[in-house]
Amino acid sequence: MELIHVIIQGVLLGGLYALFAAGLSLIFGVMRLVNIAHGDLIVVAAYMAYFTMQALGVGPFMSLIVVVPGIAVFGYALQRGLLNFALGDELPPLLVTFGLSVIIQNVLLILFTHDSRRLYAGPIEMASWKFTPDLSVGVLPVIQFAVAVAVIGGLQLLFYRTTLGRSFRATSDDPEIAQLMGIENRHIFALAMALSLAVVAVAGVFIAIRTTFNPFYGPQLLIFGFEAVIMGGLGSLWGTLAGGVLLGLAQAIGGQINVGLPFTAGHVAFLLVLIVRPQGLFPKVSV
Amino acid sequence: MALLEVNSLTAFYGDFQALYGVSLSVDEGQAVAVIGANGAGKSTLLKSIVGMIRAAPGMIRFAGEAIGGVRSPKIVARGVTMVPEGRRLFSSLTVEENLRIGGQLGRPGPWTLQRVLDLFPMLAERRGQASTSLSGGQQQMVAIGRALMSNPRLLLCDEISLGLAPIVVREIFQRLPKIVAEGTAVVVVEQDVVQALAASNYLYCLQEGRVLLEGASRSLSREAIKAAYFGV
Numbered sequence: 001m002e003l004i005h006v007i008i009q010g011v012l013l014g015g016l017y018a019l020f021a022a023g024l025s026l027i028f029g030v031m032r033l034v035n036i037a038h039g040d041l042i043v044v045a046a047y048m049a050y051f052t053m054q055a056l057g058v059g060p061f062m063s064l065i066v067v068v069p070g071i072a073v074f075g076y077a078l079q080r081g082l083l084n085f086a087l088g089d090e091l092p093p094l095l096v097t098f099g100l101s102v103i104i105q106n107v108l109l110i111l112f113t114h115d116s117r118r119l120y121a122g123p124i125e126m127a128s129w130k131f132t133p134d135l136s137v138g139v140l141p142v143i144q145f146a147v148a149v150a151v152i153g154g155l156q157l158l159f160y161r162t163t164l165g166r167s168f169r170a171t172s173d174d175p176e177i178a179q180l181m182g183i184e185n186r187h188i189f190a191l192a193m194a195l196s197l198a199v200v201a202v203a204g205v206f207i208a209i210r211t212t213f214n215p216f217y218g219p220q221l222l223i224f225g226f227e228a229v230i231m232g233g234l235g236s237l238w239g240t241l242a243g244g245v246l247l248g249l250a251q252a253i254g255g256q257i258n259v260g261l262p263f264t265a266g267h268v269a270f271l272l273v274l275i276v277r278p279q280g281l282f283p284k285v286s287v
Numbered sequence: 288m289a290l291l292e293v294n295s296l297t298a299f300y301g302d303f304q305a306l307y308g309v310s311l312s313v314d315e316g317q318a319v320a321v322i323g324a325n326g327a328g329k330s331t332l333l334k335s336i337v338g339m340i341r342a343a344p345g346m347i348r349f350a351g352e353a354i355g356g357v358r359s360p361k362i363v364a365r366g367v368t369m370v371p372e373g374r375r376l377f378s379s380l381t382v383e384e385n386l387r388i389g390g391q392l393g394r395p396g397p398w399t400l401q402r403v404l405d406l407f408p409m410l411a412e413r414r415g416q417a418s419t420s421l422s423g424g425q426q427q428m429v430a431i432g433r434a435l436m437s438n439p440r441l442l443l444c445d446e447i448s449l450g451l452a453p454i455v456v457r458e459i460f461q462r463l464p465k466i467v468a469e470g471t472a473v474v475v476v477e478q479d480v481v482q483a484l485a486a487s488n489y490l491y492c493l494q495e496g497r498v499l500l501e502g503a504s505r506s507l508s509r510e511a512i513k514a515a516y517f518g519v
Contacts, residue, residue: 163391166380170388173377176339179359180368182392182437 005135006256007249012141014248015148016210018241019203020225021232022152023196029235030172030192031087036097039222040104041197045071045204046213047108050117060119060205067205068198075197079190087189101218108215116212119205144206149241151199156237158195168192220263227270233280242281246273290315290472291336291367291441292348298331298340298496305331307496313441313474318467320487320504321476324516327493329476330372333443337369338362349441364392366440370447374430376418383414385429389436396438397469403432406462424455431459435466442466444475448482460486480512494518 027033052063086096127139159165171178171188232243247266254265289312298306306328313319323329334340342355404411407428448456477483484504492500492515500515
């Protein structure tokens with residue numbers, strides 16, 4: 001029974017990692033940009049939620065009404081004002097987003113100090129469903145997983161059923177020719193970044209309810225996102241969900257074996273997938 | 288007034304100069320051919336017209352307005368588009384999506400998805416397939432259809448015969464008069480001189496970035512074309 005409990009926990013946690021990964025793979029897919037500052041932007045979203053909750057006196061979920069559009073606008077401006085100029089080669093985007101990561105961490109440190117913070121969701125944090133006397137599942141992790149599946153399903157619809165999604169895919173295939181379709185790359189890239197950050201803002205709020213965060217929490221989240229993307233296979237949204245779930249599972253099982261082991265177990269699972277199936281579980285693009 | 292006027296166009300790739308003052312004009316509803324050997328500057332010319340390579344404003348005028356240096360999406364919105372060399376379909380889009388995305392700007396005109404499928408009936412039954420699953424000739428039809436979907440006043444075709452079997456090339460070139468008949472001016476860039484002559488009213492021959500010969504396609508002698516093409 002204990003094992004089933006651990007597995008459920010791991011799967012539910014995996015939904016969060018899938019959201020980190022979906023944001024990461026979305027911008028890599030559309031503009032071949034590896035965003036080293038991804039984790040730090042998740043932390044920015046968490047701080048935005050923290051102060052929105054304080055200012056408006058709302059809960060973390062309500063704060064998303066402000067945080068999601070807020071960070072999307074920020075992402076659009078960031079792309080148009082900075083990152084678009086770094087595109088075109090492999091190295092510049094890495095360097096620029098690495099620098100951005102350092103800047104974000106230090107600005108957060110200056111503004112908000114090194115204090116750890118957390119988002120309080122109220123009684124729902126403790127609520128759980130009891131299936132048998134031994135087996136209960138927390139309400140919050142279930143909501144978190146359901147939201148992750150819904151967001152990834154929504155992205156899937158957006159990519160394959162809308163004009164905007166078609167423009168994203170066309171730009172990903174051939175940005176030069178996409179311009180001949182009247183598509184402004186600069187605008188499409190900025191929309192992709194806005195969408196990516198909107199998605200991770202949701203994940204950022206959930207993770208900040210789960211654990212405490214501080215200005216230097218970003219890189220760890222970035223690693224989780226990367227591992228889930230690679231395990232799932234680049235370019236497939238449902239694969240990303242599978243990758244996230246696998247990472248969550250590995251961490252939960254590792255944590256069960258030894259309290260200090262969850263992250264190591266996640267990395268080991270990642271390495272195993274790389275060795276056995278370097279293209280990921282559900283690859284779609286060959287890079 | 289000509290629909291397209293190219294005036295002393297120069298173009299560079301870094302230090303390398305690809306075009307040395309090329310001038311050319313295309314009238315409404317006209318079919319113009321540009322021939323020349325590899326590296327003569329034909330593709331560079333088309334890419335400059337459509338905004339993929341920067342040019343000074345006055346070097347390219349479309350419908351009386353200077354469009355040199357304008358970004359490609361804006362130029363396409365004004366009614367110039369190109370069928371790129373090597374087709375370059377969007378590989379993750381289906382045949383139908385490739386066509387529809389061409390019409391995304393919503394320029395009004397004669398070409399609709401249905402009319403494009405009427406022009407290339409063999410695409411109709413394959414509209415749901417991945418564009419990569421088609422033969423080279425069918426892919427070329429999609430590329431032309433995709434360009435037509437933007438209802439251009441001027442259609443530039445870059446080496447649409449490249450890598451295709453002669454019978455397929457003939458099939459594709461047969462469609463050009465129908466396109467011109469809808470009021471679209473067409474510029475075909477070709478290495479295949481016979482096809483180019485047959486498909487055009489007026490012909491330019493480029494060599495090493497310069498126009499060496501031009502004239503009504505019927506009036507030019509084979510010898511003159513040969514001399515300008517090979518530079519002998």
